[in-house]
Amino acid sequence: MGNNEFVKEITNIEEDFAKWYTDIVLKADLADYTDTKGFVTIKPYGYAIWENIQKYADEEFKKVGVKNAYFPCLIPESLLNKEKEHVEGFAPEVAWVTHGGSEKLEERLVLRPTSETIIATMYAKWIHSWRDLPLIINQWCNVVRWEKETRPFLRTREFLWQEGHTVHETFEEAEEFSRKMIVVYKKIIEDLLAIPVLEGKKTEKEKFAGAVNTYAVEAMMHDGRALQAGTSHNTGDNFTKAFHVAFQNREGKEQFGYHTSWGVSTRLIGAIIMAHGDNRGLKLPPKVAPIQAIIVPIAAHKEQVVVESKKLLNQLNQKYRVEIDLRDNYSTGYKFNDWEMRGGPVRIELGPKDIENGHCIIVRRDTAEKITVKLNEVENKLKEILDQIQSNMFHSCMERMKQKTTIAHTLEELEGIFETNQGFVKAMWCGDVACEDKIKESTGAHARCIPFEQENLGNTCVCCGKEANTMVVFGRQY
């Protein structure tokens, strides 16, 4: 089988990005469709990516004082109804449990779409004094939202995520914490996933149902579209009032706490696919790759090759996530393509001549570069190469984000950009939701965020021409 034969099965990324995406999800063994409509299975290779994200994120969370817990997956309807904006935002898209065993339930239960309501009822029991604050708890769990159109990892009726929920003494402290989590998310996505993000505040129109302020990290995909990669909400006392989460403050008076919530989900796997992938398939950043290096023995029918390859495996797998491909029913060429498609950061080729010469060949997935490395140096050299790949992948994305970020001063300019090009467009905005609506209607782009790093691009609104002091980044979204 020729080297290119296998790759042809993947749709060209420039021709049909959506179909390319689905091809990668299925052919790289990340996920699969199921008999439950709108639900996918995350396969072991995809799940291992999620495990690496969890591990990294969980360590970062613990550094800022987060403890994990677990709350019920079913929430009584009456609880969901307690916070007005929240129920309006979520009620249309939840799954309802109406029967337990053969009996009809007295009150319907909702399968959590998010857990603010049930967690707030617990916090009301647990919090009594300012000494109990801040309370900083996270849960790793599944959530269900009855989406109409679904795509693996990006929008499915069930997904896995973490949701952190904190309570603080003051609004300012909640505000500070919700912004701190954006810094944490930025680190996870940039350092681990090698995807640069834009961080900022959501507009009133785009914020979370029940939040005072929503902050987000926004990433740019291969086609220039935006993907909301993580959000952090300061819900002020909206939930704490509705659920009576009150405490005795330092002055001995009863007051309501201030709540934040923040989450990232298995959507991040979609972000990895769409930010890094190419026509050869998935491309995984070494730090998050389940298999960082795959050893492919050349002429594997020769016993010595297998012996030396296994020796190399044992030498490397103390420090790295390494596997060996000993499948005897596939050609070497097929294996090369297969591992490129699965996004393995490097493959290590070892054949009879290499062994003779005391070296191996390390092939980079990102640049296709072949590097000859002495066998007694491979342990250290591999680290160097993986670090370079991680850094190179980040900078490639950063370069794209810079290239595809433009400025618009008028609605015509904005429309023109989105007709020919996707990307982030910076523009001044008056703050009126009517302008936001109009821009969405004529360009299909949403306000991604009001970036923390503001620039002065003039003082008139890109849409209505009235006075404007706020720079917004617009983009079409996933």
Added chain:
Amino acid sequence: MGNNEFVKEITNIEEDFAKWYTDIVLKADLADYTDTKGFVTIKPYGYAIWENIQKYADEEFKKVGVKNAYFPCLIPESLLNKEKEHVEGFAPEVAWVTHGGSEKLEERLVLRPTSETIIATMYAKWIHSWRDLPLIINQWCNVVRWEKETRPFLRTREFLWQEGHTVHETFEEAEEFSRKMIVVYKKIIEDLLAIPVLEGKKTEKEKFAGAVNTYAVEAMMHDGRALQAGTSHNTGDNFTKAFHVAFQNREGKEQFGYHTSWGVSTRLIGAIIMAHGDNRGLKLPPKVAPIQAIIVPIAAHKEQVVVESKKLLNQLNQKYRVEIDLRDNYSTGYKFNDWEMRGGPVRIELGPKDIENGHCIIVRRDTAEKITVKLNEVENKLKEILDQIQSNMFHSCMERMKQKTTIAHTLEELEGIFETNQGFVKAMWCGDVACEDKIKESTGAHARCIPFEQENLGNTCVCCGKEANTMVVFGRQY
């Protein structure tokens, strides 16, 4: 507040074990009741125990080739109905989702009580050839069973668990793997949780709905009752036939695979509480304790004490899970009791005189022994002490299990034992379910298992007096 005042709040363990249990769950901050009837919240301290179990178990699983994945939490009713025994076993106790958003679903969905059915449909898609086998996948997830009576950790409408599902080429291989997982579970429970277990095969009456053979590890609690701590099922080709999980075998013919499934759950936290706890509260084995050592500064109003205590913390928390109790609104006596109640394996006292003498006092939770340790030796000495505690706790449980394991030759003897005493009772059994039923009716005891290590206690059935070749262990259960 005197040293005993605090402890008085816990029900005496010998007077009302059930109430003692609930006291510990709530007062040691392990779990709490919620507004969703029959559902509990696992609080951070309880969840941290689960995280330690997960981490240990996951590493053991990976050693036998297990990979993790994630399958949908909702299963179409038609799938549940495909395996006859399975649906009969589970249908009466499941939660039904009937509506998504505002629309009634065409087909009801069941919130997974276990995932054999949905996983088998995926395996049918994934498995084609003997080369795809064995397939060894596990998922960590929540499951829901509509229990009528609930108790935190032991029996709740939702619990967390892992469920492994494998497919093999032959029945023998499936049999071998299902028994291998019992060895893994035994290690987890004995080595990590310091609870000795009895391992064996379930009787036909007690086996899993859909299994050919069910194996279990059974633990004995403080009151002598049994707790099923983990199960492993060889379901043969029951599910693979029902879901057409077929493959081309080495002879090129199509055949059905052989399936196993196995699980442990947050029930193990209940086992820890009930196997080790005493009248001072929870008692956690060091290996699974979220906080292995708690530093309690004596005369903490003195600056030097706090400085030296923090120094000790920093010295120890690289190697151990250590925290410091600097709460200024509680007395030292209260703190001592509080940490004993929370089951911390040791507390480390450090006061002005100790600092002067260059030592600290380590107090063991299991024996109340006070050990004076030089500050420059504490790092190594702590390991020694924690190891001793772990070992001592295991042997205490083992001693109890030995003492409370008796032999019965007749139904009268069996009845007599269960009237005066709980525990494991060994007896010969003819294999007839009628005898099992009769024993259950007259003693309240179930056949726990047919132990792998059989003994010959005679050759007549304890119940009917007919010929018997099988030794069964009976016990009342949680």
